[in-house]
Amino acid sequence: MIEVDNLQKAYRKLHAIKGISFVVQPGEVYGLLGPNGAGKTTTLRILATLLKPTSGSAKVAGFDVARESLAVRRNLGIVNGGMKVYDKLTGYEVLDFFGSFYDLWGPGLKERIAWAAELLHIEQAVLSKQVKDMSTGMQQKIVIARAILHQPQVLLLDEATAGLDVFARRALLDFVRQYAELGKTLIYSTHVMSEAEEVCDRVGFINKGSLVYEGRLQEALELGSGNLERAFIRRLEEAA
Amino acid sequence: MMNEILIIARKELLSVVRERRVLFTTLVLPIVIMPLLMFGPILLFGNAARQTQESVQKVGVVGVPAEVLEQLRKAKVEPIEIANPQEAVQNREVLAALVFEKGTFTIYGRLSGGATQSALVVEKVQGALRAYKDRLVTQELQNRGIGTDILEPFRLETKDASREQERAAGLFAFLIPYFLVVFIQTGGMPVAVDATAGEKEKGTLEALLAAPVPLVQILLGKGLAVFVMSLLSTLAAITGLLLGGGVLRSLFATQLQAVQNGENAAQLGGALALDPLGYLSMIVTAVLFALLVIAIMISLGLYARSFKEAQSYMSPLMLVMIIPILFLQFSDFIKLQDWYFALPFVGVVLSLDAIVKGSATATLLSLTWVSTLVFAGLALYLAYRNFQREDVVFRN
Numbered sequence: 001m002i003e004v005d006n007l008q009k010a011y012r013k014l015h016a017i018k019g020i021s022f023v024v025q026p027g028e029v030y031g032l033l034g035p036n037g038a039g040k041t042t043t044l045r046i047l048a049t050l051l052k053p054t055s056g057s058a059k060v061a062g063f064d065v066a067r068e069s070l071a072v073r074r075n076l077g078i079v080n081g082g083m084k085v086y087d088k089l090t091g092y093e094v095l096d097f098f099g100s101f102y103d104l105w106g107p108g109l110k111e112r113i114a115w116a117a118e119l120l121h122i123e124q125a126v127l128s129k130q131v132k133d134m135s136t137g138m139q140q141k142i143v144i145a146r147a148i149l150h151q152p153q154v155l156l157l158d159e160a161t162a163g164l165d166v167f168a169r170r171a172l173l174d175f176v177r178q179y180a181e182l183g184k185t186l187i188y189s190t191h192v193m194s195e196a197e198e199v200c201d202r203v204g205f206i207n208k209g210s211l212v213y214e215g216r217l218q219e220a221l222e223l224g225s226g227n228l229e230r231a232f233i234r235r236l237e238e239a240a
Numbered sequence: 241m242m243n244e245i246l247i248i249a250r251k252e253l254l255s256v257v258r259e260r261r262v263l264f265t266t267l268v269l270p271i272v273i274m275p276l277l278m279f280g281p282i283l284l285f286g287n288a289a290r291q292t293q294e295s296v297q298k299v300g301v302v303g304v305p306a307e308v309l310e311q312l313r314k315a316k317v318e319p320i321e322i323a324n325p326q327e328a329v330q331n332r333e334v335l336a337a338l339v340f341e342k343g344t345f346t347i348y349g350r351l352s353g354g355a356t357q358s359a360l361v362v363e364k365v366q367g368a369l370r371a372y373k374d375r376l377v378t379q380e381l382q383n384r385g386i387g388t389d390i391l392e393p394f395r396l397e398t399k400d401a402s403r404e405q406e407r408a409a410g411l412f413a414f415l416i417p418y419f420l421v422v423f424i425q426t427g428g429m430p431v432a433v434d435a436t437a438g439e440k441e442k443g444t445l446e447a448l449l450a451a452p453v454p455l456v457q458i459l460l461g462k463g464l465a466v467f468v469m470s471l472l473s474t475l476a477a478i479t480g481l482l483l484g485g486g487v488l489r490s491l492f493a494t495q496l497q498a499v500q501n502g503e504n505a506a507q508l509g510g511a512l513a514l515d516p517l518g519y520l521s522m523i524v525t526a527v528l529f530a531l532l533v534i535a536i537m538i539s540l541g542l543y544a545r546s547f548k549e550a551q552s553y554m555s556p557l558m559l560v561m562i563i564p565i566l567f568l569q570f571s572d573f574i575k576l577q578d579w580y581f582a583l584p585f586v587g588v589v590l591s592l593d594a595i596v597k598g599s600a601t602a603t604l605l606s607l608t609w610v611s612t613l614v615f616a617g618l619a620l621y622l623a624y625r626n627f628q629r630e631d632v633v634f635r636n
Contacts, residue, residue, distance in 0.1 A: 011631075048450050051630050073452040084443035086251065088258040093251075100247050101451040130258070146447060 001026055001185055002047065002154060007056035009042050009209075016042045018209040019056060024187060024202075026153070029180045031200030031217070032189040033232060039209040040189040041080065044156045047187070048078040061153040061185075074102065076154045077147030081162030084143065087132035091122070091142050094131060095149055102150035116145040119178065121171045137168030144172065148179065155179060158189040173198055193229040197221070203228070205235050212239040244453045248461025252435050253468060262430045266473040270423060274480035275487070278415075292360040299365060300328045300337035300348075308340070308372055315368035317361070335361040338369075345369055405514065405598030416522075417568065417592040419477050421561045421585075424530045427473020428466040428537060429554055435462040436541025437550035445633065455627050459538065463620070466534045474526065514595070521605055522595050528612040529588040533561070535619030542626040545635050564589040578604060582611040 002024040009017040017039045024030040032040050045051040047060055049069035058065045061075035085094045092113065099109045117124065120141045131139055140163060148155060157176065161169045176199045180186050188199055196203055196217075203220050205213040213220070213235040217228075224231025256262055299312065300322035309319045322328045325337030329348045335358045337348040347369075349362035378388055439445040448458060514522065537554055544550035564586040571590070581587040587608040594600035626632045 050446065050449055051634075070452050070454065073450060076450070078446075078450050080446070082443050083447050085447060086255060086444055087442070088255040089251070093254070097247065097251050098447070098451060101244065101453055143447065147450075 001059075001061065002030075002187065003059040004043075004047070005057050007043065007046060007058055008054045009039075009046060009051065010054045015209055017046075017053075020204075020206065020209075020211040021056075022204050022211060022214055024185050026185050027180055027183045028201045029176060029186040029188050029199050031196035031203035032187055032206060033191070033193065033196055033203055033228075034206035035191055038206045040206055041158055043206070044078065044080070044158045044187065044189055047072075047154075047156060048076060049073055050078075074150070075152055076156065077150070077152040078156040079144050079147045079158065079160045081159035084139070085131055085146060088130060090130050091127035091134070091138075091145075094142055095127070095145060098146045099149050104150065112149050112151070113145075116149055119148070119175055120145055135165075137164045140164055141168060141171070144175070151182075152184070154185045154187075156187050156189070159191070160188075161190070161192070161195060193227075193232060197228050205232050207236050207239070210239075212236060244457045245461040245464060248448075248453070248458055249464035249468070252431060252462055252465030255434065256431055256465070256469060259430075266427045266430065266469060267476045270427075270473060270477035271480035271483075274419075274477050275483075278481060288357070289360055292357055293364070297336075297357075297361045297364070298334045299361065300325050300334040302337070302339040302341075304338055304340045304345075308338075308345075308369070311368045311372045312338070312365065315364050315371070317364055317368065329358065336365055338365055403598045405518075405596070415481075416596050417589045418562075418565050419481070420474060420526050420529065420592060421565060421589070422558070423474040423477045424470045424526070424533050425537070425554075425558055425561065427476075428470035428530070428534055429551075431469045432462075432466045432534065432537035432541050433547055433550045433554065435465060436538055437544040437546055438541075440544075440633075440635070441546045449633070456624060459620070459624055459627055463534055463538055463623075466538065467530055470530045470534060471527075474530075514598070518595055518598070518600075521600060522592065524609060525588060525591050525595065525605070525612075528609055528616065529585075532584065532588075532612050532616040532619060533557075535616050535623055539619055539623035539626055542623055543632055543635075561585050568593055578607065581605075581607040584612070584615045587611055 002022075004020060004022050006019045006021055007017055008015070008019050020039075020043065022030070032043065034040050042051065046053050047058055047065060049065050049072050052066060060072045063071040063075065065072050086097075089097065095113050095116070096109060099105075099112060104112055113127070114124075116122070117127065122138070122141050122145065126134060126138055131142060134142070140160070144160065161172055164172065173195065176186060176188060180201075188196065190196055200217050202214070202216050204211050205220075213223075213231075215223075220228055220231045222231075224234060294316070296316045296318050298320055299317045301309065301312075301319040302322065302325055304312075304319065312319050319338075320334065322334065322337060325339050325346075325348045328334050329337050329350060335349070339346045339348070347362055347365050350356050350358040351362065377391070381388055381390070439448065449455075536557060540553040540557070541550045544553055564583075567586065568589050571593070576590065581590055581604045591600060591605055591608040594604065
């Protein structure tokens with residue numbers, strides 16, 4: 001579960017987030033939608049304890065992001081479009097490296113790697129290649145596998161399909177739904193509305209650091225006469 | 241806690257091991273290049289000097305008496321008449337020139353720019369003139385019925401009173417601090433850059449920071465990897481120096497002996513003659529110095545946005561560290577104060593010099609060790625503070 005309450009983040013004169021609040025329940029995929037620079041990445045980085053909020057609070061899996069950062073990280077996985085893994089290591093070595101921080105060793109680790117590989121359609125042979133020798137899509141799958149290896153309660157996906165080909169993108173979208181069905185809490189952040197339409201249960205529209213709309217996917221679609229992009233533009237115009 | 245540090249260090253080292261270029265420049269090259277650096281110039285210059293002594297060179301002459309010309313020929317110099325001595329030497333028509341005018345011999349040679357063949361020929365001409373002068377003086381004394389021993393009323397001897405370790409160290413006394421400083425930095429720099437600014441530039445840092453590992457452990461893990469590479473690189477350089485030096489000494493013993501004019505050839509390269517405590521002191525000093533340098537490099541690397549920026553911060557560090565070594569060359573002219581041993585870099589260089597020469601004391605070494613540890617701690621704290629700053633970590 002994710003609980004965000006009046007969260008704010010300011011960099012000197014720039015207010016990246018201006019007091020946003022929302023809750024995401026277990027088993028739910030929450031779409032955080034907005035244009036580039038709206039504050040999506042900043043919000044997710046705060047939830048992942050990579051940034052500290054200026055004010056307000058947030059809890060991930062019951063732990064406060066500002067005060068219990070290690071506990072939050074144990075229960076969370078994050079992927080963003082620009083995230084990469086070590087190119088000189090093999091896929092297996094990357095997963096071994098990150099898995100060891102979650103007390104995953106030996107047979108337990110092998111099992112988890114097999115589970116993640118199956119879920120993301122990664123062939124075992126690919127895991128023995130160095131990351132630099134993999135395709136962009138496969139590299140991104142390794143990034144995602146690293147984030148889910150410890151089966152976190154909360155998964156944050158920020159523009160996670162950036163750079164993926166059609167097959168890898170399809171695999172990721174299928175994975176998001178499957179992972180939510182395991183009772184996990186997901187935030188799916190993107191500016192591609194069609195992806196959100198496919199995977200999200202609820203959506204929040206964020207613009208210039210403010211949450212301008214929040215509702216169930218069906219309600220949002222009705223707002224845009226069946227089109228999420230139209231709903232997003234309409235809501236932004238109303239808020240302006 | 242230690243487990244996470246080791247895991248991170250192992251990952252950093254694994255990345256380095258797979259980078260053959262870095263592996264070659266930090267571990268293989270020092271072994272190959274150190275003996276060449278140490279003995280190559282000596283052997284080359286020694287051979288060139290011997291060949292110059294044994295072969296005949298052309299020397300321009302103006303107004304030189306026949307007796308002197310004969311003396312020059314005996315010294316394996318071929319005199320040829322020229323019009324303008326300065327021009328002839330400048331244009332390399334002759335290696336040196338000798339002019340006799342109004343009772344004065346003037347020798348022309350190209351004496352600037354280090355060891356030149358012209359300088360060696362000038363020495364030959366000087367030798368010939370000295371022999372000619374001695375002959376004239378001896379003849380004149382004999383004509384007056386005076387023995388030549390009047391020219392030497394007493395004997396003059398100079399003895400080296402330096403410690404045995406200092407004598408044995410030879411060039412090592414200067415080179416050990418230099419090599420330690422250079423190789424600790426050059427060995428660690430590629431890993432330090434890759435593990436800090438490199439991670440930022442490649443986009444891998446965020447995934448690591450999202451893992452449940454405290455920042456201090458990430459920092460120590462990266463520091464440990466840099467430390468291992470620094471020490472391996474330094475060991476490679478010293479191994480190259482000792483083993484390569486030994487091989488070259490045995491292969492070219494005659495040439496080295498000839499260059500030294502009969503002195504102990506081993507002194508050319510030097511040989512460490514320390515007791516176990518001396519070696520231990522040297523290792524402790526080097527390790528503490530490595531900690532300081534590594535902490536500074538990691539701090540700079542974390543601040544930098546990219547590989548290039550990190551390298552541009554770290555390269556001047558080498559110049560800063562070499563200043564105390566230059567200072568060391570003139571240390572004999574300065575009355576060393578105890579507090580010099582507590583200065584960053586300066587203390588380490590002075591202590592290493594003292595250890596190699598066998599003049600180190602427990603008090604001065606302790607002063608250097610404690611101060612270096614304190615400075616390393618401060619640098620590490622600065623690196624930690626940099627790592628905590630969002631504007632630094634997400635600077636790219």
